[in-house]
Amino acid sequence: MAEDLRDKLGAQHLPLRDQVLGALRTAIIDGDYLPGERLTEDRLAEDFGVSRNPVREALRVAEAEGFVVILPRRGAVVASPSSGTITDMFAVRERLETLAARLAAERATAADVASLRALLDQGREATHRQDLARVAELNSTLHLRILQISGNPWLSSIAKSLYLHVQWIFRLGAAERAPHSWAEHIQLVDAIESGDGDRAERAALDHLDAASAAAYENAEGGYGAH
Amino acid sequence: MAEDLRDKLGAQHLPLRDQVLGALRTAIIDGDYLPGERLTEDRLAEDFGVSRNPVREALRVAEAEGFVVILPRRGAVVASPSSGTITDMFAVRERLETLAARLAAERATAADVASLRALLDQGREATHRQDLARVAELNSTLHLRILQISGNPWLSSIAKSLYLHVQWIFRLGAAERAPHSWAEHIQLVDAIESGDGDRAERAALDHLDAASAAAYENAEGGYGAH
């Protein structure tokens, strides 16, 4: 994995630390670095083809985001999401994503709704094609888009971070939970379009409950809480 | 301000980056560094008596926490909380702190309640003594303690970060909002002790509404949204 990441990183010219952070997040979410795995600075620096400084800066942020745990003088390890973590995360998500749905319903413009519908269409199509990776991607995009439409930057950034962790947990369990969630998505977008905040909240809640149930099922497979 | 901070930093032996981060947060919240003020790495390094590296790492985290804004190749400036920020923050806090109150009500042990009551007592006493700084401190401690009792680390860490920003906004407006909030606090602790989640949520909501109103009033004074 050292080479492909290094190549990708050379291309753009965002600060290296941000590229490293992005690559690190992705690597963790994708399971390239497994929970509990030790991440020494030298190793990461070599994997990403950069010096230790950008790595260190990326690690601190990754710690703040909950992807790694840093033990002073002992270094960083990939965090280990436990089943307790899942419960806690969904409890918070329930509060935040329902708020996002409400705000989105109250504030969405016609263009916003159109962009959501477009994602829905693409999702249906991708589902038809059995393109699970694409479906998962559209799923994310849809959620993130709703957060953005909510127009509350705090809400958006916090919920986004939580959402990344949800994705991580699903990936670890190797499940996609693709097909059955689109019906819920349609409900949600309909509710947002209606402008009815209560209804949007309810739709979001239904969706979350289903997602939460799936997460548990998925976790049963056991990627280890330890 | 360089000297006193430097002295404090030398004492403990947490990683320097964490000490710097703490000192930086405090300096920003206390208004030692004002919104919009430029924070060059060299300047901070000198203020805190450390080299650039720990400063840089602290800055990245401070950015993630929303205290500073970093523009690539242009450096960091202290963030400028706008009145929109206040609205947005309280909308999120309303969702999260009510959840915290509910969870705390459902999970608090007798010892937990006792520790809250102790804080309440100290608060009443400090109010009597007109020791506003101490009152503010106890206020924070109480809130943070409730978050901790909620037993949800995600909730706790997110709400804590938001709470710091609320403090910041109050400090910028130079208001303390000390006396009148203790009655609400007592209601809240009573509700937590009762174990009634709904009641605790309601109490937290009342408290938040009052705090939010005060924040607006405070902001009217105008520390500038720009």
Place this chain on the structure above:
DNA sequence: TCCGGACAAAGTGTATACGAAGAACAATTC
């Protein structure tokens, strides 16, 4: 006076090297 561009200064982004100190683990000693 105002504009535009050359030039200098300041500051970030990144790499590298080095020393000190802590943690983990193995080897050795009693």
Place this chain on the structure above:
DNA sequence: GAATTGTTCTTCGTATACACTTTGTCCGGA
């Protein structure tokens, strides 16, 4: 076998260097 001692691996922090951007200044020309 338990305690002690070394050794090694790393992190943590400092210092230094340098390329590259951004910013600010100064100057000449319209």
